[in-house]
Amino acid sequence: MSVPLVSLRGARYAYEDGPTVLDGLDFDVAEGRALALLGRNGSGKTTLMRLLSGGLRPDAGQLSVDGTPVTYDRKGLLRLRTSVQLVVQDPDDQLFAASVAQDVSFGPLNLGLPEPEVRARVAEALAALDIARLADRPTHLLSYGQRKRAAIAGAVAMRPRVLILDEPTAGLDPDGQERLLDTLSRLRASGTTVVMATHDVDLALRWADDAALLTPSGARTGPAPALLSRHQLLAEAGLRLPWGVAVEGVLRARGLAPVDGELPRTAEELVQLLGVRRV
Numbered sequence: 001m002s003v004p005l006v007s008l009r010g011a012r013y014a015y016e017d018g019p020t021v022l023d024g025l026d027f028d029v030a031e032g033r034a035l036a037l038l039g040r041n042g043s044g045k046t047t048l049m050r051l052l053s054g055g056l057r058p059d060a061g062q063l064s065v066d067g068t069p070v071t072y073d074r075k076g077l078l079r080l081r082t083s084v085q086l087v088v089q090d091p092d093d094q095l096f097a098a099s100v101a102q103d104v105s106f107g108p109l110n111l112g113l114p115e116p117e118v119r120a121r122v123a124e125a126l127a128a129l130d131i132a133r134l135a136d137r138p139t140h141l142l143s144y145g146q147r148k149r150a151a152i153a154g155a156v157a158m159r160p161r162v163l164i165l166d167e168p169t170a171g172l173d174p175d176g177q178e179r180l181l182d183t184l185s186r187l188r189a190s191g192t193t194v195v196m197a198t199h200d201v202d203l204a205l206r207w208a209d210d211a212a213l214l215t216p217s218g219a220r221t222g223p224a225p226a227l228l229s230r231h232q233l234l235a236e237a238g239l240r241l242p243w244g245v246a247v248e249g250v251l252r253a254r255g256l257a258p259v260d261g262e263l264p265r266t267a268e269e270l271v272q273l274l275g276v277r278r279v
Contacts, residue, residue, distance in 0.1 A: 002030075002031075003066060003067040004028035004029060004030055004031075004064075005029050005030060005031040005065065005066065005161060005162060005193060006028070006029040006052055006063070006064070006065055006083075006084060006162055007026075007027065007028045007029070007063070007064050007067075008025060008026065008027040008028075008048075008051060008052065008058070008061060008062070008063050008064075009026055009061055009062050009064070010024055010025070010026065010060060010061035010062065011024075011025040011026075011027070011051060011058045011060070011061035011062075011063070012024060012025070012058060012059045012060040012061055013044075013047055013051060013056060013058050013059055014059060021044045021047045022044045022047055022048060022051075024061075024218075025044075025048070025061070025218065025219060026219070027048065027052075027212070027219055027221070028221070029052070029162055029193060029195060030193075030210070031161070031193050032188075032191075032193055033193060033209045033210050034184075034188060034193075034194050034196070034207060034208045034209045034210070035193075035194070035195045035196070035208060035209070035210045035211070035212060036195075036196050036197075036198055036203075036204035036207065036208035036210070036211045036212070036224060037049070037195060037196065037197040037198070037211075037212050037214070038197075038198060038199065038201065038204055038211060038212070038213050038214070038237060038239060039213060039214030039215070039237050039238065039239075040214075040237060040238030040239070041238075043214040043215070043237070043238070044214050045166075045197045045214060046166065046197070048214070049086055049164050049166060049195075049197060050086065051063065052084060052086075052162075052164060052195075053080070053081070053084045053085065053086035053164055054070065054072070054077050054080040054081060054084065055086065057072050063080075065079075065080060065083050065084070078111075081107075081158065081160075082111070082158060082159070082160065083160055083161045083162060084160055084161070084162045084164065085107075085155035085156075085158050085160040085162070085163055085164065086155070086164045086165075086166070087151050087152050087154075087155045087163070087164070087165050087166065087168065088151075088166050089166040089167040089168075089170060091144075091147035091148050091150065091151040092147065094151040094154065095139045095147060095150060095151055095154075096139075097139065098138060098139070099135070099136050099137060099138055099139065100126070100131065100134045100135055100136070100137050100139060100142070100150045100153075101122055101126070101135040101136060103139055103150060103154055104122045104125050104126060104150065104153045104154045104157050105118050105119075105121075105122045105157070106154065107154060107155070107157055107158045108121045108122070108157050108158065111158075121157045121158075121159065122135075122157055124156075124157070125153040125154070125156040125157035126153055128153070128156055128183065128186065128187060128190075129149040129150070129152055129153040129156065129183055130149070130179070130183065131146060131149050131150060131153060134146060134150070144171055144172070145172050145173075145176040145179075145180075148168065148171075148172065148176075148180070149180070149183070152165070152168070152183075156187065156192075160192065161191075161192065161193060162192070162193045162194075162195060163187065163192050163193070163194050163195070164194075164195045164196075164197075165184075165194065165195070165196045165197065166197045167197055167198055167199070168180060168184075168196060168198075169181075169198070169200065169203065177203075181207060184196075184207075196208070199239075201228060201234070201239050201240060201241070201242040202242050202243050202244060202265070202266075204224060204228060204242070205224055205225065205228050205242040205244045205245065205265055206244065206265040206266060208224040209223065209224060210222065210223055210224055210227075211223075211224040211227045211228055213227065213233060213234070213236075213237040213239070214237065215233070215236045215237045216236065217236070220233055220237075225245075228241075228242050228245060229245050243267075244263070244264065244265040244266075247263070247264060247270060248263045248264075251263065251264075251273075256273075256274075258273065
């Protein structure tokens with residue numbers, strides 16, 4: 001069995017003067033897979049993401065990258081953050097520089113890279129997020145969707161192997177969501193492993209290879225279509241059944257499921273399927 005790109009073993013974390021959020025958690029991020037992280041509010045998603053990215057240190061347990069334990073000194077954290085980057089849900093919590101290019105350059109500059117390398121990384125990240133035209137735009141004049149992209153570009157400029165996104169589609173209109181998903185597809189094609197925390201089970205079913213559900217009895221991880229079809233597990237995680245799973249059941253029951261090809265995961269795909277079958 002291959003070594004996970006990032007793994008937590010026996011992780012425990014409790015906030016000061018608060019309850020224990022995670023205890024005895026084992027969690028893996030496999031290289032090259034799109035992973036959706038789901039769970040009810042308070043289940044520990046944000047805490048887990050911060051543990052994976054080094055923003056928090058577990059009270060017990062071990063974080064490893066490529067099988068090598070992470071150390072929490074300056075050198076160890078720098079090494080971790082060149083491998084794993086977290087983008088928080090609200091871009092205004094992450095953007096602070098006067099212009100987009102200045103903000104995106106912050107991480108590479110902190111790595112001590114030479115100026116030509118920093119410029120190259122900024123240009124690469126802006127192009128990857130399709131915001132090169134906004135390089136000199138003041139961050140406070142950006143739309144919400146543009147601020148989301150700028151925040152992600154700042155993480156991409158670090159060239160991480162794992163990009164962790166907290167609710168990246170929240171607050172975006174349908175067109176903005178589709179454009180962001182296209183961007184994530186391009187990042188994955190270039191070799192970036194993407195982890196997305198979301199409450200949207202339909203998005204998780206459509207987008208992810210694997211899903212991880214945080215439940216009161218621990219984390220449950222597996223291929224997204226199989227895991228998101230388990231009614232009892234979804235209920236335990238405080239989630240509803242995905243639309244695509246429900247539609248799949250109806251199509252199979254009525255003999256309308258395609259013999260070859262994938263079942264519909266969106267309303268548009270369902271209309272196309274039924275149109276082809278002239279139903």
